[in-house]
Amino acid sequence: MSTVVMHNVVSVDGFIADVADEVGPLFEWYGNGDVPLVEGGAMKVSRASAAYVKPIWAGIGAMVIGRHLFDITNGWEGRPPAGEHVVVVSHRPRPEGWHPEASYHFVDDVARAVAKARELAGERTVAVAAGDVGGQALTLGLVDEVAMDVVPVVFGSGKRYFGSVDAQHLLEDPHVVIQGDRVLHLAYRVRR
Template identity: 45%
Template sequence: MGKVFTHMTMSLDGFVAEPDDKIGELFEWYEAGEVTVPNQNETVSFQVDDASAQALREWTGNCGALVAGRRLFDIAHGWGDKHPAGAPVVVVTHRAPEDAAAKWPTTTFVDGVEAAITRARQIAGDQDVTIASTTITQQALDLGLVDEVCVSLVPVLFGEGIPYFTKLDRGHLLLDDPSVIQGRRAIHLRYPVRG
């Protein structure tokens, strides 16, 4: 069975978006190099440095399913039913969009984080499950469902915005030492969650 991990690109002061959901300079690292990393969505391109290409391949190469919240799904317009990770998406929502099966045939809509992780694991089989949503990450961490926390830390300070992490209901969560990949315009960190 694969791992369940979270991944978000984050400003140095802890934000994954501006207050209005705009990403500002967060994704500059996706265009900061000469290495093309192929993906499943033709409207998205990754031109990164060698080190960031290694990180991207680690995160997407074994991704069997991706879990997102409804807010992110709506902002991204469902990625046109082709998430760049190349995996089916499981969306946590209390109400699926109208005509969901016709518009997003590879997307599953589930009510609840635990149910979403369970469904994503079923879809992924032996591959990894990636959580790419702040609220879902928080809830999954509180439920003890995350094996690894991943951050692409970029050199920008937002001062305000949507935080990657907020208060955990379960209190402090201890992580092991990170693996570190120094990329151009981002440092990629992987923190195993202590059991």
Template identity: 45%
Template sequence: MGKVFTHVTMSLDGYVADPDDHFAELFDWYGAGEVSVPSGNEDIAFQVDEASAEALRDLTGNVGALVAGRRLFDIAHGWNDAHPCGAPVVVVTHNTPADAERWPRTTFASGVEAAIAEARKIAGGKDITIASANIIQQALDLDLVDEVRVSLVPVLFGEGVPHFTKLDRGHLLLEDPTVIQGRRALHLTYPVRR
């Protein structure tokens, strides 16, 4: 069975978006190099340095499903039903859109546990990635995450949408990270200590 990992690109001061939900400079690393990494969305291209290409391939190479929150899904306009990771998407929501058939590669689930269970069925033994800060928080509280991955970028937002907030279950211990130094991003992978 594949692992469940989280991934976000985060500012040095811990934000995944500015107060207006803009990502601004967070994704500069996706265009900071000469190595082309294929995307599952023809409208999105990755041109990264060699180290970031290794990290990006590791993030997307074995992903069978992606779990996201409704807010991110709406901001991204459903990625036009083609998330860059190339996998089907499971959206955690309490209100399935009336026009849900517009996104045939997207499943809508009520609650994080149900979304992860659905993602496991879809992934067929491949990895599952979680890409929304609030959903990550809930999955960590439910002990559903195997690895926490962060692409840390050299920008300070000062305010915005935080990646981590208070964990309901208290402290969560992680193992020492695997570190990949890329151009415009430091890619960190922390296994969750069990």
């Protein structure tokens, strides 16, 4: 059975974007190294980050994202950054004529979205985007692990990593602590 990992790049004060949905310096570490993340790609990171990120990305079978992320990225033009499938949590259907060949599924419920992603991912990892959808999945007990790429910047306000979670959730001690260049990779299992 697949593992469900809630993930995102995050500021040290817990934000995945500012109030205008801008990520500012959060993604700068994707270009400050000398190791390409994908063959021929523009994203180059430190050796430590590449050793961590490459196998993580290769292990993703499906992603779960919210409609807002889908809209602001235009669904990455039908080519997700990792995995073969994307499940979009939305009360609106797939846009008419939008990349009919892309394996994108629109589901109006977080629990059903995670179930669909698990089905599509098989034994591979399901990556749930942090933010409102990720926070809902965590609250529903559907997240096995929380992974953060913490960047040394303080936003002060913006889009919260855990969305609007208003209850306490215990995590285990981090089982991944890797220092990259201008990023700290952390991963925690969710305590059951």
